[in-house]
Amino acid sequence: xxxxxxxxxxxxxxATAGLSLPAHAGTTLDAVLKKGFVQCGVSDGLPGFSxxxxxxxYKGIDVDVCRGVAAAVFGDASKVRFSPLTAKERFxxxxxxxxxxxxxxxxxxxxxxxxxxxxxxxxxYYDGQGFLVSTKIGVKSAKELDGASVCIQxxxxxxxxxxxxxxxxxxxxxxxxxxxxxxxxxxxxxxxxDVLTSDQSQLYAQRIKLGNPADFIVLPEVxxxxxxxxxxxxxxxxxxxxVRWTLFAMVNAEELGLTSGNVEEQAKTSANPDVRRLLGxxxxxxxxxxxxxxxxxxxxxxxGNYGEMFERNVGMGSELKIARxxxxxxxxxxxxxxxxVR
Amino acid sequence: xxxxxGVKPSSGSMLTDxxxxxxxxxxxxxxxxxxxxxYLFHNTQTNLAQRGITSGFGFLNNTAGFGILxxxxxxxxxxxxxxxFFIGLLNTLLVSVLGIFFATVIGFIIGIARLSPNWLIxxxxxxxxxxxxxxxxxxxxxxxxxxxxxxxxxPRDSFALSDVFFLNIRGLYVPEPxxxxxxxxxxxxxxxxxxGAWELARRARSLKITTGQEFPVFFSSLxxxxxxxxxxxLVFGKPFTWTLPELRGFNFVGGMVIIPELFAIxxxxxxxxxxxxxxxxxxxxxxxxxxxxxxxxxxGLRPKHMLRLVIIxxxxxxxxxxxxxxxxxxVKNSSLAAxxxxxxxxxxxxxxxxxxxxxxxxxxAITMSVYLAISLTISFLxxxxxxxxALIER
Numbered sequence: 001x002x003x004x005x006x007x008x009x010x011x012x013x014x015a016t017a018g019l020s021l022p023a024h025a026g027t028t029l030d031a032v033l034k035k036g037f038v039q040c041g042v043s044d045g046l047p048g049f050s051x052x053x054x055x056x057x058y059k060g061i062d063v064d065v066c067r068g069v070a071a072a073v074f075g076d077a078s079k080v081r082f083s084p085l086t087a088k089e090r091f092x093x094x095x096x097x098x099x100x101x102x103x104x105x106x107x108x109x110x111x112x113x114x115x116x117x118x119x120x121x122x123x124x125y126y127d128g129q130g131f132l133v134s135t136k137i138g139v140k141s142a143k144e145l146d147g148a149s150v151c152i153q154x155x156x157x158x159x160x161x162x163x164x165x166x167x168x169x170x171x172x173x174x175x176x177x178x179x180x181x182x183x184x185x186x187x188x189x190x191x192x193x194d195v196l197t198s199d200q201s202q203l204y205a206q207r208i209k210l211g212n213p214a215d216f217i218v219l220p221e222v223x224x225x226x227x228x229x230x231x232x233x234x235x236x237x238x239x240x241x242x243v244r245w246t247l248f249a250m251v252n253a254e255e256l257g258l259t260s261g262n263v264e265e266q267a268k269t270s271a272n273p274d275v276r277r278l279l280g281x282x283x284x285x286x287x288x289x290x291x292x293x294x295x296x297x298x299x300x301x302x303x304g305n306y307g308e309m310f311e312r313n314v315g316m317g318s319e320l321k322i323a324r325x326x327x328x329x330x331x332x333x334x335x336x337x338x339x340x341v342r
Numbered sequence: 343x344x345x346x347x348g349v350k351p352s353s354g355s356m357l358t359d360x361x362x363x364x365x366x367x368x369x370x371x372x373x374x375x376x377x378x379x380x381y382l383f384h385n386t387q388t389n390l391a392q393r394g395i396t397s398g399f400g401f402l403n404n405t406a407g408f409g410i411l412x413x414x415x416x417x418x419x420x421x422x423x424x425x426x427f428f429i430g431l432l433n434t435l436l437v438s439v440l441g442i443f444f445a446t447v448i449g450f451i452i453g454i455a456r457l458s459p460n461w462l463i464x465x466x467x468x469x470x471x472x473x474x475x476x477x478x479x480x481x482x483x484x485x486x487x488x489x490x491x492x493x494x495x496x497p498r499d500s501f502a503l504s505d506v507f508f509l510n511i512r513g514l515y516v517p518e519p520x521x522x523x524x525x526x527x528x529x530x531x532x533x534x535x536x537x538g539a540w541e542l543a544r545r546a547r548s549l550k551i552t553t554g555q556e557f558p559v560f561f562s563s564l565x566x567x568x569x570x571x572x573x574x575x576l577v578f579g580k581p582f583t584w585t586l587p588e589l590r591g592f593n594f595v596g597g598m599v600i601i602p603e604l605f606a607i608x609x610x611x612x613x614x615x616x617x618x619x620x621x622x623x624x625x626x627x628x629x630x631x632x633x634x635x636x637x638x639x640x641x642g643l644r645p646k647h648m649l650r651l652v653i654i655x656x657x658x659x660x661x662x663x664x665x666x667x668x669x670x671x672x673v674k675n676s677s678l679a680a681x682x683x684x685x686x687x688x689x690x691x692x693x694x695x696x697x698x699x700x701x702x703x704x705x706x707a708i709t710m711s712v713y714l715a716i717s718l719t720i721s722f723l724x725x726x727x728x729x730x731x732a733l734i735e736r
Contacts, residue, residue, distance in 0.1 A: 155694050160407045177412055179681075
C-alpha cells in the first residue's frame, strides 16, 4: 500500500500548494508552538538511527536530533511526535508540511538542497556507501561483484551511486529494489540477491537484524560520500536556524566538555565565557533564535552532547559498536565542527 | 409546455423564461468550474515557485542514472526519465495483458464448471470462487511472493529440467531464441498458412450456408499450419538458434528470465480476477431463458452446437459489460506490484522517479492520466465488441 500512501501525500502537496496561503518566514515556529509539539519524520525502522524499542519508545541518533529541537523550542524533549516514513515518502512529507523536521538518514546533495524546496541544516552523521554480502559466496572485495544481483532501497542516492560504481568498473549487475529497508534485508537473507548495498552505518544496523549475523560481512570498499543530516522546508529561515543550531549546540557542548550530567552545575559555576554564552548565563543568544535563554542547556541536559548521543545509539554503548571515525570532533581528527555561539 | 396555448409567457425578465434560466445556470456552473480550476492551477504554480520547488516537464529529458530489474526495451542507466516512463508503462501493460488473457480463460472454465451437472466439479468451482474472491488481492500477492516463491532454492541448487529450464529464487530461466536468416522464410510460410486457414474457414461457411454440407475446417487448417512451416524448415533450415541459460558466477547468464515479481503479481491477479469473471459468466449463462435451450433442442441441435450457437451468443450480451469492469479492475490492481518491487509504472515512475526528482505533482499527474487512458481504451474496445454481439432486432 506504499504506492497508495505516496499518492495520498502527493495529493496533499497539491492541496496545500493550491489552497494554503504562501508560506512566510516564521510560520513553522508559530505553528509548532501553537500545536505544542514538533512533528518529526524518521525512518521506518533502522537500529541506531530511528527505531522503536520493546517499550514502543523511539530511539536513535535521528530521533535524538528531533528531541533536541523539542528541548530547544519547548524546554521539554518529550514534546515531539514521530512519523515513520519510507525513503520514497520522505521529501513529499517535508514539502507538504506534514512534518516540521525530517531527520531520517538523508544524504545532503545539491539537487535535494536546491531543486526540491528543501534545506539541509547540517550533518548529523558522515557516512559512505558499502556492501553487505553472505560469506557463502566467498567474495572479499566489491570489485569481484560482476554479474551479482543487488538489493537496494528505491528512491535513494544509494541507487545512483551503485550504478555509477558498476559502470566505472565495467561490471554488470541486476538491481532488485524495494520500498523498505526491511524488505531488502529479508530478500538478502532469502537469497533473492547476492549483495545488499546501503550506507555503511545502515549495513551494520541491518546485519544485526539477520538471523545469523556471523554469516554476513561488510566489504571494505566505501564507494561514496553520504553526509546525513536533518532537513526542513525552504523559505523559513527562523525555523531553519533553530534546527541547525540545535545540532551545533550539541557539538559545541561536547567540545566544551559539557554532558547531560554536569551541564546544570556548569551553567551556574563555570567561568569559561564560551560555556557561559552557550548555556545562556551571558548574553541574549537564545533570543536571536526566538528561543528561551536556556535553550542549549535544555538540549544538553535532556538529550546530551553529540558524543553522548553517538555512543548511546551507534557507538560503544550500543549493539552496533561503530567507531567515531569521521564523526569524531575536528580537534581529534574527525569532521564534526560547529561555529561558536557568540 | 408553456407555449401550447400560443401565448408567450409574460416575459418581464429573463428569469421567468425556463430556457434562458437553464442556459444562465449552465453558463454560471461552467464559469465556476473553470474559475476554480484556474485558481488551483495558478496558486499551485505560484507556491511551487515561492518554495523553490522545480516544476514543469523538463525533467523527462534528464538522465535517470539508476538500473531497472526488468525492461522490455533496451535500457541503460544513462537513458532519460522519459524512457524510464515507457519502461514502467510497458511493464504495467505486460502484467495487464497477461492477467486479462489468463483470467478470461480460467474465468470462463470455472464459470462453466460452476454450472456443471457433476456435483464434484461444480462444488470445486464454487470453493475456488468463494476463496479467491474474498481475500484482498494485496494479501494474495504477498502470499505468492513471500510464502511460495521465496521458498525456492538458490541459483546453485536450482530445479533443472533437462539442463534447459532452470527454476530458482531468482526466477524461471528459459532458452532465448535468436532469429537466423531462415527465420524470414519460416515467418512467410506461417503467414501463408494462417491466410490459407482463414480462407478455408470462409469458404466452408459459405458452403454450409448454400448447400448445408460440413467441411472439416479444423483438421485441414491444422494440416496447413504444420505442413507449410515444416517445409520451410526442411528447405531453408532452422528459423531460430537457442541460447541456453548457464550458471556462471553468481547467476544464470544467457537465456531469458521470468522474474518472480512478475510471476507473483500475474498469478495473484489472474486467480483473483478469474473468480469474479467466473461469477459473471455463470450469471450470463443463467440469464438465457430455459425456453431457448428447449427450442434449440426441438430444432435437433446437438449439445455442443446448442451451447455455441444459441446459449453463448445470448449470454455474451449479459457478460460483456461486467467483464469490462473486471478488466479495468485488473489493470488498476496491477499497481499493487509496487508492494513486491516489480518495476511497474507506479513503482518506477510515481515512486523512484518522483523521489529522485522531487516533482510529485507532475509525476502523479502523468501516472493518473496513463491509467485513465488505458482504462478508457479498454472500455472503448469492449464497447465496440459489445455492439457487434448485441442482438439485432429484425
